[in-house]
Amino acid sequence: MTENIKWETEIDAALALARVEKKPVLLDFFNPG
Amino acid sequence: MDAVTYPNDRVIRFITENMIPLRVAFDAQPLSADFNIKWTPAIITLDPDGNEHHRTVGFLAPEELIPSLLLGIGKSYFETDQFDEALGSLEKLLGEYPESGSAPEAIYLRGVCRYKSSQNPKPLKAAYEQLAAEYPSSEWTKRAYPYRLL
Numbered sequence: 001m002t003e004n005i006k007w008e009t010e011i012d013a014a015l016a017l018a019r020v021e022k023k024p025v026l027l028d029f030f031n032p033g
Numbered sequence: 034m035d036a037v038t039y040p041n042d043r044v045i046r047f048i049t050e051n052m053i054p055l056r057v058a059f060d061a062q063p064l065s066a067d068f069n070i071k072w073t074p075a076i077i078t079l080d081p082d083g084n085e086h087h088r089t090v091g092f093l094a095p096e097e098l099i100p101s102l103l104l105g106i107g108k109s110y111f112e113t114d115q116f117d118e119a120l121g122s123l124e125k126l127l128g129e130y131p132e133s134g135s136a137p138e139a140i141y142l143r144g145v146c147r148y149k150s151s152q153n154p155k156p157l158k159a160a161y162e163q164l165a166a167e168y169p170s171s172e173w174t175k176r177a178y179p180y181r182l183l
Contacts (some may be wrong), residue, residue: 003040003045004040004045005039005044005045005047005048005049005054006054007054007055007056007169008053008054008055008056009055009056009057010055011055011057011064011083012054013084014047014053014054015053015079015081015082017053017155018053018080018081019081021083022150023051023052023053023081024051024052024053024078024079024080024081024086024102024105024106024109025052025053025055025078025079025080025081025083026048026052026053026054026055026076026077026078026102026105027068027076027077027078028034028054028055028056028057028074028075028076028077029057029058029059029064029065029068029070029073029074029075029076029077029078030035030056030057030058030059030073030074031058031059031073031074032058032117
């Protein structure tokens, strides 16, 4: 069993990680209901 | 997405290995306005500078989400002139998910990448011919139609 997706919640932190890891960002806008 | 797609082991593995996942409520400002969000789920591929390269709206099953993300990654490389990297993502998509809804656009974009990296127009014609043979009703076959003359 794979662990769950570890979502970032702040775009600045996600972009900083993306620059370090040289990966694109998956940005998911969702409806928390 | 939360019930079916995001808990899927292949999806978790793909996202963890290839992307930085960021999740934001549809009404969170200023991001919602910045990205003009009107419906969910809205799934967007950004490069590390925050520029958008690909967007889908609506539910995607695991076997459609992964190729859609590969297409987004490929487009993010293509639109930043990294054609070899773009081709890597597109070839992976077409090799592993040829039945996905993202495949026709990937064939089209692969032809464009090959043309842009070689200045040889033959890959554009090859893309049209493959699209016409395998996806005759796709909008990407129609978009590639002029390339039949190359």
